[in-house]
Amino acid sequence: MGAIRVDGLRKSYGAVEAVAGMNVTVERGELYGFLGPNGAGKTTTIRILTGQIRPDSGSVRVLETDPVTEPLETRRQVGILPEQGSPPSFLTPREYLEFVGQVRDLEPDRVADRTAVWAERLGFESKLDTLHTDLSRGQQQKVMISQAFLHEPDVVFIDEPLANLDPLVQEQVKRFLVSYAAGDNAVFVSTHNIDVAEEICTRVGIVADGQLVTERSVEDGSDESLLEVFLERVDGEDVRDTPTLERIDR
């Protein structure tokens, strides 16, 4: 039984078919990279998997839950770092993480403990009592990462985990994601960053036009770079043949 299962998933917004027969299975212990061009259907798939929107057809399972019929139960069991998510401007990181801890049914002592661990891990101890509105985008991203992992969920969905982070913190987060998945959890990462996906993911799925077009795992041992696979499979055209601009007239 996979940690995440997607079978024949479809979702349209009016005339736009965002997800068009998606099939994906992710096991515990995997750090799965969901790669695809803008508008490929990645966020829509994640929103369905986290019980935020309903599909038109197909089936999904996350752990032992059905995100379509029991979205609250799914959301209770998973961690979510949404696309362009940011913490509430009128709360401090400590207040926000306390709130998330309550929603996640954590004991107050446990929340305080986990808050201290994450603030130290990502280096925002000095900002714990500063309103989010006065934090930088990167500092807000650190808080968002902390809330996704606060209750140590077995499955975590993350959109662009390294957005706005400085190189040092990026390295820490990458190492953390690798070790978290290795601890028998499933981490599902949507990203445009092919290099990072290649570096940290145990398996990568490439999405185009609402479908999974190919998958690659670290064990494949292919000489072809992930960028080459991506360019070959997305849109069916080899973007490498596209002429580059020689000169830009000013």
Ligand SMILES: Nc1ncnc2c1ncn2[C@@H]1O[C@H](COP(=O)(O)OP(=O)(O)OP(=O)(O)O)[C@@H](O)[C@H]1O
């Ligand atoms: N709420 C919405 N209403 C109408 N169309 C939508 C809505 N959300 C997404 N779409 C459309 O569905 C398609 C898939 O969008 P989605 O956000 O799932 O793609 P994505 O792969 O996450 O893209 P990106 O990499 O740019 O974030 C796009 O054509 C988008 O314009």
